[in-house]
Amino acid sequence: MNFKxxxxxxxxxxxxxxxxxxxxxxxxxxxxxxxxxxxxSRMGICHSYTEDGRCISLLKILLTNHCIYDCxxxxxxxxxxxxxxxxxxxxxxxxxxxxxxxxxxxxxxxSSGIFKNPDYTMERLVAVAKKLRKDxxxxxxxxxxxxxxxxxxxxxxxxxxxxRLSVNIEVPTISGLKLxxxxxxHEDFTKPMLKVKNELNRYKNxxxxxxxxxxxxPAGQSTQMIVGASGETDKDIMYSATYYYKMYxxxxxxxxxxxxxxxxxxxxSIGSQVPMLRENRLYQTDWLLRxxxxxxxxxxxxxxxxxxxxxxxxxxxxxxxxxxxxVDINKADRPLLARVPGIGMLSVDKIIKARQFRKLGWxxxxxxxxxxxxxxxxxVCDSRNWERRDLDADKIKGLILQNSQGKFRKQYSQQLQxxx
Numbered sequence: 001m002n003f004k005x006x007x008x009x010x011x012x013x014x015x016x017x018x019x020x021x022x023x024x025x026x027x028x029x030x031x032x033x034x035x036x037x038x039x040x041s042r043m044g045i046c047h048s049y050t051e052d053g054r055c056i057s058l059l060k061i062l063l064t065n066h067c068i069y070d071c072x073x074x075x076x077x078x079x080x081x082x083x084x085x086x087x088x089x090x091x092x093x094x095x096x097x098x099x100x101x102x103x104x105x106x107x108x109x110x111s112s113g114i115f116k117n118p119d120y121t122m123e124r125l126v127a128v129a130k131k132l133r134k135d136x137x138x139x140x141x142x143x144x145x146x147x148x149x150x151x152x153x154x155x156x157x158x159x160x161x162x163x164r165l166s167v168n169i170e171v172p173t174i175s176g177l178k179l180x181x182x183x184x185x186h187e188d189f190t191k192p193m194l195k196v197k198n199e200l201n202r203y204k205n206x207x208x209x210x211x212x213x214x215x216x217x218p219a220g221q222s223t224q225m226i227v228g229a230s231g232e233t234d235k236d237i238m239y240s241a242t243y244y245y246k247m248y249x250x251x252x253x254x255x256x257x258x259x260x261x262x263x264x265x266x267x268x269s270i271g272s273q274v275p276m277l278r279e280n281r282l283y284q285t286d287w288l289l290r291x292x293x294x295x296x297x298x299x300x301x302x303x304x305x306x307x308x309x310x311x312x313x314x315x316x317x318x319x320x321x322x323x324x325x326x327v328d329i330n331k332a333d334r335p336l337l338a339r340v341p342g343i344g345m346l347s348v349d350k351i352i353k354a355r356q357f358r359k360l361g362w363x364x365x366x367x368x369x370x371x372x373x374x375x376x377x378x379x380v381c382d383s384r385n386w387e388r389r390d391l392d393a394d395k396i397k398g399l400i401l402q403n404s405q406g407k408f409r410k411q412y413s414q415q416l417q418x419x420x
Contacts, residue, residue: 063125064087065084072181073171073261077262096132108132122146132161142162146196174186176231200220224256227255241253245289257276257278342375344369347370
């Protein structure tokens with residue numbers, strides 16, 4: 001093995017993979033067996049955090065950065081003048097095993113540019129996973145990035161060896177895809193998604209009857225959308241995300257702020273700021289839709305097509321719907337408690353349990369973990385001291401912003417001057 005050449009390839013193909021953020025292993029339960037290597041049970045990847053608080057990592061690379069497509073937003077597009085490289089199948093297997101033995105990684109995230117055609121590329125990705133499982137008895141986490149347009153047969157085989165599969169939709173809308181990636185078709189992305197969904201459902205049904213049914217992609221499937229490349233509103237993005245969650249049973253939809261990598265009139269210019277705050281707001285909205293009982297049209301609609309920059313989407317909704325408040329902490333049901341700014345789902349459960357034994361006041365809520373700097377404007381409890389002032393939405397927002405802190409605060413600090 002030419003170690004110098006392998007290192008050169010690794011530098012190129014690891015750097016090219018950094019733009020993909022859709023790498024999380026939550027949901028996989030592949031355990032070690034037959035004295036093999038690795039254990040993907042309850043593991044995350046790419047410096048993610050597991051359920052028990054551990055931070056773990058994985059080898060995240062492209063099989064190759066050669067590509068037959070010319071997607072405007074992609075650093076590996078065929079027209080881009082970059083240094084190209086490609087791993088051999090055995091090289092990726094050897095790297096994964098060697099890195100694992102040295103405790104550098106706990107799994108593999110493998111994607112690829114598309115060379116020759118989708119099936120040829122996917123065959124090589126599957127071959128890597130198959131060799132790791134069969135030849136090396138590797139039981140660690142494997143995430144394979146599925147290739148748009150690939151055959152159903154290869155998608156099925158991929159799910160037998162990978163813990164998670166994902167097809168990145170990249171551009172949230174069909175019109176945006178036609179603009180930035182005219183060589184690709186929307187159905188090239190959705191066809192593999194549908195195959196994975198159907199196979200997951202089939203596995204669940206067969207598993208009820210035959211316990212030895214081979215696992216199929218136990219961590220499910222995910223996808224990723226680029227934010228800020230093609231002019232979509234936040235409403236467009238979240239309506240698309242909701243569609244993929246519903247139609248294809250996605251475990252996660254990831255949002256990636258566009259990093260300008262080329263001079264193209266269709267895209268933000270090189271040097272433009274990556275929309276990190278917007279990305280953060282989209283994740284917060286995603287969380288509200290999946291865990292807090294919100295519907296997408298409550299947060300984003302024709303009147304409010306974009307999320308507020310200076311406040312989180314839950315607070316924004318509350319300020320637009322003050323007729324639902326104040327909420328009585330000692331009487332409100334779980335769905336209503338979950339809509340109060342400053343109260344997370346863990347706090348909701350604690351409140352419901354605690355009020356079985358006594359009425360709750362400010363001190364109890366503080367100990368439970370409620371963020372009273374926000375919640376106090378929207379609740380009443382067992383205390384005479386509550387926010388009695390007749391405040392409208394703008395005044396409440398100003399008071400909360402004056403006392404808030406956050407990593408993005410500098411980006412909207414000028415707003416605070418309005419309330420001094």
